[in-house]
Amino acid sequence: MxxxxxxxxxxxxxxxxxxxxxxxxxxxxxxxxxxxxxxxAPLWKWMPLLLKGFLVDVGISIAAMLIGTAFGAIxxxxxxxxxxxxxxxxxxxxxxxxxxxxxxxxxxxxxxxPHQITVxxxxxxxxxxxxxxxxxxxxxxxxxxxxxxxGLISIPSAQWEAADALALNKWQTxxxxxxxxxxxxxxxxxxxxxxxxxxxxxxxxIVGVEDSVTVARSVLSAEGNTALLMPVYxxxxxxxxxxxxxxxxxxxxxEVRYAVK
Amino acid sequence: xxxSKRSEDSxxxxxxxxxxxxxxxxxxxxxxxxxxxxSLTVNKGEAVALIGPSxxxxxxxxxxxxxxxKVDKGTVYASGHAVHALVRDSERIAxxxxxxxxxxxxxxxxxxxxxxxxxxxxIQVLRQDRAEVxxxxxxxxxxxxxQGKESAYPGELSGGQQQRVAIARALAMRPSVxxxxxxxxALDPETVKEVLTTIRELVEEGMTSILVTHEMRFxxxxxxxxxxxxxxxxxxxxxxxxxxxxxxxxxxxxxxxHML
Numbered sequence: 001m002x003x004x005x006x007x008x009x010x011x012x013x014x015x016x017x018x019x020x021x022x023x024x025x026x027x028x029x030x031x032x033x034x035x036x037x038x039x040x041a042p043l044w045k046w047m048p049l050l051l052k053g054f055l056v057d058v059g060i061s062i063a064a065m066l067i068g069t070a071f072g073a074i075x076x077x078x079x080x081x082x083x084x085x086x087x088x089x090x091x092x093x094x095x096x097x098x099x100x101x102x103x104x105x106x107x108x109x110x111x112x113x114p115h116q117i118t119v120x121x122x123x124x125x126x127x128x129x130x131x132x133x134x135x136x137x138x139x140x141x142x143x144x145x146x147x148x149x150x151g152l153i154s155i156p157s158a159q160w161e162a163a164d165a166l167a168l169n170k171w172q173t174x175x176x177x178x179x180x181x182x183x184x185x186x187x188x189x190x191x192x193x194x195x196x197x198x199x200x201x202x203x204x205x206i207v208g209v210e211d212s213v214t215v216a217r218s219v220l221s222a223e224g225n226t227a228l229l230m231p232v233y234x235x236x237x238x239x240x241x242x243x244x245x246x247x248x249x250x251x252x253x254x255e256v257r258y259a260v261k
Numbered sequence: 262x263x264x265s266k267r268s269e270d271s272x273x274x275x276x277x278x279x280x281x282x283x284x285x286x287x288x289x290x291x292x293x294x295x296x297x298x299x300s301l302t303v304n305k306g307e308a309v310a311l312i313g314p315s316x317x318x319x320x321x322x323x324x325x326x327x328x329x330x331k332v333d334k335g336t337v338y339a340s341g342h343a344v345h346a347l348v349r350d351s352e353r354i355a356x357x358x359x360x361x362x363x364x365x366x367x368x369x370x371x372x373x374x375x376x377x378x379x380x381x382x383x384i385q386v387l388r389q390d391r392a393e394v395x396x397x398x399x400x401x402x403x404x405x406x407x408q409g410k411e412s413a414y415p416g417e418l419s420g421g422q423q424q425r426v427a428i429a430r431a432l433a434m435r436p437s438v439x440x441x442x443x444x445x446x447a448l449d450p451e452t453v454k455e456v457l458t459t460i461r462e463l464v465e466e467g468m469t470s471i472l473v474t475h476e477m478r479f480x481x482x483x484x485x486x487x488x489x490x491x492x493x494x495x496x497x498x499x500x501x502x503x504x505x506x507x508x509x510x511x512x513x514x515x516x517x518x519h520m521l
Contacts, residue, residue: 159368161329161364162364162369162370165361165362165431166381166431166434167382167434168382168385168386169350172385176381176385181370181371
């Protein structure tokens, strides 16, 4: 049942991608008498630049993921294993950043973070890409916090009780008993968060980061040829798909493997 | 380090006092009064069985003795620790070194091997030498007849084998009191016997044990003293023969009538 749904989803995804590529090529073909290969030839020239833009997206997504995961892990533990004010604070942070629109958070970071901070004699610059990383790290933090909470509460409370009876303290229990079991279960949803993040990363082009979408727009205006519109964005789609699909696939594989029995 | 932090009360405990002394213990969960003033004493080297209908507070009482549950009222002394007055983590840990517990669902750590399960607490909590702990762990696993299973994972073992690993794990702390919480209730009838044999041997070696059990015949054979609990109270207690052959209380008679 579930497998069939997965299979259908995969087929649909590939079908959609194929349509996009065909559309892009036919668009290029229709507007000119030349063959489509000649039509998209200028793309080759821009390829290194577009790839570089894509690598900027990858780099920003990885940085945002690392920062978001570090803070998400802390507030995830905070909202699960602590009581009182710490718990409420971490719960509030999680819910706020998990449910806020990513683009709005990005705009807030761009507008609220100054372009540089001066601490005594030190000038710390905040270029747009750094603000972009922070803006994306915030929703990642909220989502990772929920992943951590889910992983921790999936371990039966009897494991805590058994460790307690063996005189392990809270941190030993977490480190030796709970986390090794919970991490396995957190890994697939954590990878899913990353897949969502990489797909949201081109949003940073709106706030002035030189990422793949920004490069694509520059290429298109430099060429001044609307026939290239579909091939250029089609190429970006393929790049993102080629990067995301294996991650999503691995996540699904691990999900099945580490499924709660 | 931790032993020096024992509370003042425990200083008063003399060696001739019972090793476990529960006085007037009350415990409620919300509006549900689970224990309504329970008292019991266990002497060193003695095996005591707690029997009674489900929900009568047996498991709760056991958890009050090693401080997994805090009592509302009354006093609990176990192995020289004032359990009712535990505040600091260090005091709780000092208590658990002396009072070990085995659970109905074994609660082994599934990601660790049998040997790692047994060695975990002595190394992490008691900071004992790894080689020495390993030697002791292997000896204990032999004692519960699980030699050769050291590197197996709990999931690869039968229920009875897992429960014996849990017993070895509890013994690895070298406790002075063992608490058994319905340790055979989750087992197949065939594997019940091997676990009971292990417990019987422990009792014969003089390990102070408190057993919550539904195995009446086993309780009669092994225990030196029987306590019968019903609705949060100890209704009747006595030595096994008197208890089973000539129960005084109406509720005890009714319960035994159902069980036997």
